[in-house]
Amino acid sequence: MTESVSSRRYGIAGDLRHQITTGRIKAGERLPSEVDLARQYMVSTPTLRSALAVLEREGLVEKIHGKGNFVRRPLRKITYVGGRGSLDPATAADAALRVTVRRTAIRAHGHLTSLLRVPSGSPLTEYFCLSHEGESPHSLARIYVPRDLTSTAALGDGSAYERMVLGFAVLNSPPVEVRETVHARLPTPDEASTLRTSPAVAVLAITRVAADSASRVIEAAHLVFPGDRVDAVFTTHHVINERRTQG
Structure with a gap:
């Protein structure tokens, strides 16, 4: 069961990552709500949130309290x-x-x-x-x-x-x-x-x-x-x- 949840988490993260890196989801764009994404991927909200956490650690997504999850604009070093x-x-x-x-x-x-x-x-x-x-x-x-x-x-x-x-x-x-x-x-x-x-x-x-x-x-x-x-x-x-x- 744990392996299945882990697999789903990284599978969702991979799909969203592909959409972000190919430009299908633009920098600065707000992602659908966590409830809508969980429904779309047919997973629980906690599983969906753990997938988003993977993208947060990679610097692709940022969660703004009270507003939602957004695709991060690349910052210049x-x-x-x-x-x-x-x-x-x-x-x-x-x-x-x-x-x-x-x-x-x-x-x-x-x-x-x-x-x-x-x-x-x-x-x-x-x-x-x-x-x-x-x-x-x-x-x-x-x-x-x-x-x-x-x-x-x-x-x-x-x-x-x-x-x-x-x-x-x-x-x-x-x-x-x-x-x-x-x-x-x-x-x-x-x-x-x-x-x-x-x-x-x-x-x-x-x-x-x-x-x-x-x-x-x-x-x-x-x-x-x-x-x-x-x-x-x-x-x-x-x-x-x-x-x-x-x-």
Whole structure:
């Protein structure tokens, strides 16, 4: 019985996948209701939902709460450039990202104290940045800056995201050291909901810490990119010391 249900699930997923990839069902189009699809394929609603879950994991279908299941529009990948802690401007421009930025005054607590090397309760500014390509969320970032380094010029204009994620939030104290920790993991429920991605699709999570010439941490950021929407490139430059041989 289990094998039969599994077979039906993948059979339905395969049929819908074929219709999507051949263009019979267009990108952005709403699929028939789950009840109608279950009736069409002569299966129970739970079996139908498990078939749709297969397509969600593949990134072909997205379920929007209260609206239904839609064929996902393919999102262009952007390139995250490691070592500089930035996005490649060309790929970001190609993806036509639109960004909302929310600023909040908070106090350092928990892991932020060690990340920013500040005492608990220190005043910080948190920037929550959510990028969209069209109507589809593309990536999110939470950026933390000591309050005395916060640049008010980075707020309320169209270049805020470029300054914060394509570059850095602190413009008057450029970093001399950038440390990035990269993890591939499953999204948290909040991340999956915000980014409208499947909980089963891995995200690229980057923790970025920038310090100035005095080794003071001037910014810490948590960046989250669904794995199908970003490539990360890290380049190492080796410095070779040349010694002249005197004869």
